[in-house]
Amino acid sequence: MTSNWCRCTSCHIGYGWRDASFDFSDPSRIDCLICHDTTGTYAKVPTGCGKERAGLNLLRIAQKVGLPSRANCGACHFCGGGGDAIKHGDLDSTLKNPPGSHDVHMGGQDFSCQECHVTTGHRIAGASTTCAVSEGVVSCLDCHDERPHPEEHPLLRKLNDHQESIACQTCHIPVFAKARPTLMFWDWSKAGKDVRKLPEDPYYISTYHKKKGVLIKRQNVRPIYAWYNGKHRRYLAGDPADLDGATYINKPCGDITDPKAKITPYKLHTAIQPADAVYGCLVIPKLWGGFWKHYDWKRAAEEGMKEAGLRFSGKIRFVNTVMYWRLNHEVVPKQEALSCTQCHSPDGVMDFEALGYKGDPAITGGRFSKTPLNKSSL
Ligand code: HEC
Ligand code: HEC
Ligand code: HEC
Ligand code: HEC
Ligand code: HEC
Ligand code: HEC
Ligand code: HEC
Known part of the structure; x- marks a missing residue:
């Protein structure tokens, strides 16, 4: 992100994150709506240093907040690396509404992301391949037996x-x-x-x-x-x-x-x-x-x-x-x-x-x- 801030901070989340002086301890800088909007209308300016798009009906969006859907999480996770499906081979916009043949959990069982990525007090579990921070691990064995067959x-x-x-x-x-x-x-x-x-x-x-x-x-x-x-x-x-x-x-x-x-x-x-x-x-x-x-x-x-x-x-x-x-x-x-x-x-x-x-x-x-x-x- 260094030297490219405003192009990146629409997903590397936070309002007005434009350089290294960003105040991570200021809660008013957290964009709650990107994860909690249920209207599907909330969006950020890709190059706007984390700013939301102009002309949104923020009152309606705020009145309809709810638990994150796969589309909320996917707004960032499906499109990393420059577009839909680019970065991850297993996370793309198909998962908004997948058939069971594509993914037995998010299709067949209609799982939300946080069904597996259990979130307590906003700590989202799940270790990534690249970022060394993690807020707990997620494993198939959280739900399945060690000897499932x-x-x-x-x-x-x-x-x-x-x-x-x-x-x-x-x-x-x-x-x-x-x-x-x-x-x-x-x-x-x-x-x-x-x-x-x-x-x-x-x-x-x-x-x-x-x-x-x-x-x-x-x-x-x-x-x-x-x-x-x-x-x-x-x-x-x-x-x-x-x-x-x-x-x-x-x-x-x-x-x-x-x-x-x-x-x-x-x-x-x-x-x-x-x-x-x-x-x-x-x-x-x-x-x-x-x-x-x-x-x-x-x-x-x-x-x-x-x-x-x-x-x-x-x-x-x-x-x-x-x-x-x-x-x-x-x-x-x-x-x-x-x-x-x-x-x-x-x-x-x-x-x-x-x-x-x-x-x-x-x-x-x-x-x-x-x-x-x-x-x-x-
Ligand atoms: C569309 C959303 C989006 C944009 C825009 C974005 N990122 Fe990311 N980036 C992510 C997500 C999501 C992750 C971490 C989790 C993941 O991989 O899904 C990530 C992770 C990273 C990582 C950790 C290594 C890796 O590849 O996962 C680096 C480095 C990174 N981003 C750099 C940048 C830079 C530099 C920019 C601006 C030029 C940028 N990102 C813009 C979504 C985005
Ligand atoms: C990165 C995504 C993300 C962001 C950003 C986010 N939340 Fe959440 N929030 C979640 C998830 C995931 C849950 C757990 C939902 C579940 O258990 O199904 C949650 C749960 C909640 C809950 C329910 C109570 C709880 O703690 O479990 C409230 C209230 C809430 N969030 C408010 C906020 C507010 C206010 C902000 C902005 C300051 C915010 N959230 C920002 C993802 C997010
Ligand atoms: C505004 C964009 C955005 C949204 C929305 C978002 N994430 Fe992330 N997420 C990121 C970025 C960026 C990272 C990499 C954080 C870093 O710098 O280490 C990340 C990291 C992660 C990781 C890897 C663990 C870690 O700490 O590095 C998991 C798992 C994850 N997010 C799950 C979720 C889930 C589940 C939701 C929906 C409730 C969600 N994310 C919503 C941008 C987002
Ligand atoms: C059936 C369970 C399940 C569901 C549903 C699920 N995940 Fe995951 N995800 C995992 C597991 C397991 C890992 C590995 C985490 C670990 O090792 O701690 C993972 C890892 C990740 C990572 C880290 C990727 C990497 O390797 O860098 C991201 C980002 C992520 N998930 C996002 C999501 C998003 C977004 C959704 C919803 C669209 C989602 N997950 C739904 C099980 C799930
Ligand atoms: C949050 C709980 C949860 C997690 C985590 C989870 N599963 Fe599942 N899984 C389920 C449930 C519920 C079902 C449907 C009932 C069943 O068949 O057991 C299921 C079904 C399955 C099936 C059977 C599909 C079919 O055709 O009948 C397979 C295979 C499977 N999971 C593999 C995995 C793998 C691999 C992982 C790790 C990446 C994983 N699961 C993580 C809950 C989970
Ligand atoms: C060596 C390959 C292999 C490994 C490793 C493996 N599986 Fe399977 N699994 C299969 C095959 C093949 C089937 C289909 C069996 C059949 O014909 O019913 C299956 C079936 C399943 C089913 C459906 C079981 C049923 O009774 O219908 C679940 C759930 C499952 N696996 C979960 C897991 C989990 C969780 C793990 C890790 C602990 C795992 N599997 C590891 C190959 C594997
Ligand atoms: C995903 C690939 C994969 C699949 C599918 C798979 N195996 Fe294996 N198999 C391996 C690997 C790797 C090992 C070595 C495991 C180890 O080192 O502990 C192995 C080991 C074995 C061994 C030797 C065990 C020992 O400890 O000496 C036998 C016998 C075997 N497999 C039979 C089967 C049978 C029968 C099936 C179907 C029911 C099967 N395998 C499915 C990859 C696979």
Whole structure:
């Protein structure tokens, strides 16, 4: 946000948040209506430093406040990263009114967001993949049993045995971005050039955008799988970047030897973005009112890094970055969950070697077992 404040603070919430001097302790700066409006008419100016749109019937809106709906939360969470479905592969405006086939909870059961993201005294539970703050965790096990599949059924009981190494989401969110394409790749190095806009294809969109560069979006994507023990290692402003390889922005922690880690599904987002070629850290550019006006990377970096309190050598180099986004929504009906052979087969969805197994664990054995677990059940 640093150096781009007013473009960002319509969602990074607060009235009149225009610079670093914003007073977080002043309750009159909190925008209650963005979460509590039930008329669907309340809206903020995207570039208005958090200000509401002019000409609203605020009296009517105030008279009709109620509990937050999925659309209220979605006003920000469906549209992060530059538009609907862009940032998250599993949160988009389809969730305002989804069919059960899209999401068994928000569709089938008409869950509100806070049904799972339990909120007490305005502390909304749920750990994010990127922001290191959280007000409690949300887990499938808040409502479901640790062994949710029928024990009496030999094959289904086997699913329960997998629970210690595989997150529920892995089998129950086999694809993401089912209804809208999500951003998978972003090449900033191409931004600022006068190239003709590429035609859009709704399923595999590759666009050129002068402000943003080349963007690739995809729909109906298979997740990638990584061990996750509840923590992500986050890249912080000023940290050294890997100028020749790839810089990981928020790599999940844990591996096959970590008993707390489980195989977890992610959307993997890759990008090419500016770094300081001499000091070796990622650059925070001033985009809004900066690069997006003059298209000069060096100037944008100078202005942005100054506001961020970081040094800048004056030399830019474009580097590869990798970002992980954990998947928790778009749980499919049980018939569509991953079945035994979707994983245990030569062309299965999971790369067992990459996860640290010798081969298919149904043959070579699970990570902590000398003999396969519950062999008698097979
Ligand atoms: C349409 C709403 C919206 C706008 C506008 C917006 N953000 Fe965000 N941003 C979010 C939400 C929501 C989150 C956190 C939770 C999430 O990812 O859903 C977030 C998270 C972030 C994060 C944490 C890392 C990440 O990607 O989640 C950064 C950094 C960030 N925003 C920067 C910015 C900057 C810089 C701007 C202005 C150029 C901006 N945002 C504008 C909605 C928005
Ligand atoms: C980020 C979204 C968000 C914002 C902003 C927000 N609220 Fe809430 N509020 C919630 C959620 C979520 C609940 C819990 C609803 C539930 O349990 O179903 C809640 C509950 C409430 C309740 C019911 C009592 C309670 O504490 O559970 C009141 C009253 C309330 N909010 C008032 C306000 C006021 C006044 C403001 C502005 C100062 C505000 N809210 C800002 C999300 C928000
Ligand atoms: C005005 C925009 C906005 C609205 C409306 C909103 N959020 Fe957020 N939410 C954000 C931003 C921005 C962040 C990232 C906060 C940060 O900087 O760490 C966030 C973070 C979160 C997180 C991640 C946990 C964390 O603390 O980082 C969860 C979960 C969440 N919000 C759920 C909800 C729910 C549920 C609702 C509806 C009751 C809601 N949000 C409404 C903007 C919003
Ligand atoms: C069926 C339960 C459920 C519902 C309903 C639900 N969520 Fe979540 N959500 C989760 C779980 C589980 C997590 C992981 C949180 C954790 O690890 O603490 C999560 C994580 C998140 C995150 C963090 C994303 C990330 O990885 O950075 C955001 C933001 C979020 N949810 C927003 C929402 C919004 C907005 C809604 C409503 C439209 C919603 N959720 C509805 C279960 C749910
Ligand atoms: C290894 C894959 C896998 C894992 C891990 C997994 N499930 Fe399942 N789950 C399935 C399959 C496949 C079905 C459908 C079984 C059937 O044919 O009825 C299912 C069915 C279900 C059902 C419906 C049960 C019923 O009796 O109708 C629920 C609820 C469920 N799973 C929740 C969970 C939860 C919660 C977790 C994490 C603790 C989890 N699952 C972990 C694969 C898995
Ligand atoms: C706030 C409680 C709550 C949370 C959290 C929650 N669920 Fe559910 N879930 C339910 C309820 C209620 C149902 C419907 C009754 C049932 O089938 O058990 C359901 C149904 C299901 C089903 C069965 C769908 C079908 O086709 O019948 C699956 C699978 C499932 N949930 C998986 C998950 C997974 C995976 C998570 C974590 C991402 C999760 N649930 C988080 C409450 C929850
Ligand atoms: C999401 C992918 C996935 C699905 C679906 C899946 N498995 Fe597995 N399976 C694994 C992984 C990963 C392991 C290793 C678990 C560990 O290390 O503890 C494993 C381990 C095993 C093992 C060896 C257990 C041991 O401890 O040595 C057997 C046998 C097995 N699976 C059979 C099945 C059967 C039968 C089904 C269907 C009912 C099934 N699997 C569904 C991924 C999967």
